[in-house]
Amino acid sequence: MSESHDPGVPGPGVDVPLFVQHVEEILDQALRELAAQPSILVALDFDGVLAPLVDDPAESRIVPAAVEALARLDALPGVHVALISGREATSLVSLAEVPVGTRIVGSHGAQRGHVGLSPNQLPELVTEPLALTDEQAALRAETLRETTDLAARYEGAWVETKPASVVVHSRQCTPEDAAALTDAVLAGPATRPGLRVQEGKSVVELAVVHATKGDAVAELRADVAPQAVLFAGDDVTDEDAFAVLEPQDVGIKVGGGTTAAGYRVADPEEMAAVLLRLLELREAV
Incomplete structure (x- = not known):
């Protein structure tokens, strides 16, 4: 990209809605193609992708712009939202601020469920049983x-x-x-x-259960039957998921490090900008 073109997404501290137009050109084209598909799965890691990494995992908080983007994406026809995290699934739901119905995969694929509502109308994990031998x-x-x-x-x-x-x-x-x-x-x-x-x-x-994030993406693909998948992750455990993506899919690495993902953004703020851009494109379909 030459100096006369858009330099990409600004760094942390910039109001995300103000720089949603600054998604890097090559990634923006991939998002355009993804948004045009009849059905898509948006599957995301949590820590380091939607929420900045912190010393105490209990203090982790999702970037506010990502909350808005996921809520609005989930409301659109043909969009399915999932979290695939190394966190224990119940604690993930308590922190994530994602829409009711969001599919949840915890413990790197060992736990499955979705977000429901408690009798007090608070988000809770509706889990699929996990029984150990x-x-x-x-x-x-x-x-x-x-x-x-x-x-x-x-x-x-x-x-x-x-x-x-x-x-x-x-x-x-x-x-x-x-x-x-x-x-x-x-x-x-x-x-x-x-x-x-x-x-x-x-x-x-x-x-003690041999499950990976790659297994989780494959099983969600089989369950949802989307035409394309977006997966974003930041850690080495996310490479299992990037490895099972197909040519029409979009894999986004958040942060540094070697990766099989086709695209990269710097941090959760930039990932929120990507989600807002996908929302903008999908709403126009």
Whole structure:
């Protein structure tokens, strides 16, 4: 792109609706083609894609412009919205501020459900049951014991429990301690047979159910039967999803790092701009 052309999306701190027209030209063309399809699936990771990464996952908040964009996209005919996250699905629904009916895939694909309403008219997860075998439950319990012992040696480290996995978090550790803890986990409990090990940004997840975000995209595609899929992710675990995208799909990497995605934006603010641009294009169809 020459200097006379639109330089792309401005950085953080700029009001998203004001720069929705600044989506990079090559990505804008892909969004035009996506918006013209009769039926589309918009599948998104949460942390680092819709919400900036923070030290305490409970403090994560979705970018306001993304809330608006997803609500309006979901209301349009032929648009299906899904979240595919490493988070436990119930906590994801409590934070995400997405429309009722949004399909939810948590724990990197191990949990399935959708957003419903409680008797108090608050969003809640309507979940599909996840049952572990006795062997899987025992493996998860032993993995939790070992990882908890390791995390206790490093200030700032903690272990999260999910229905089918345990996750060692090191974002609040010093870089040296984070590296040492990760090495210890990979050399110790991660070597147990039957575990699927996934490294992410300052996390190592040890799962007893072998599911990936690629599996989740494939299953959502089969369920929804869209003509095209948009998937956006920021972490190495999202590469499984990018790998199963088809030529008519749009894969967007949020942030830095090597990726199989065809397009890239810098941060959740820019991703919100992309969603608003898709909304604009879809409303014109």
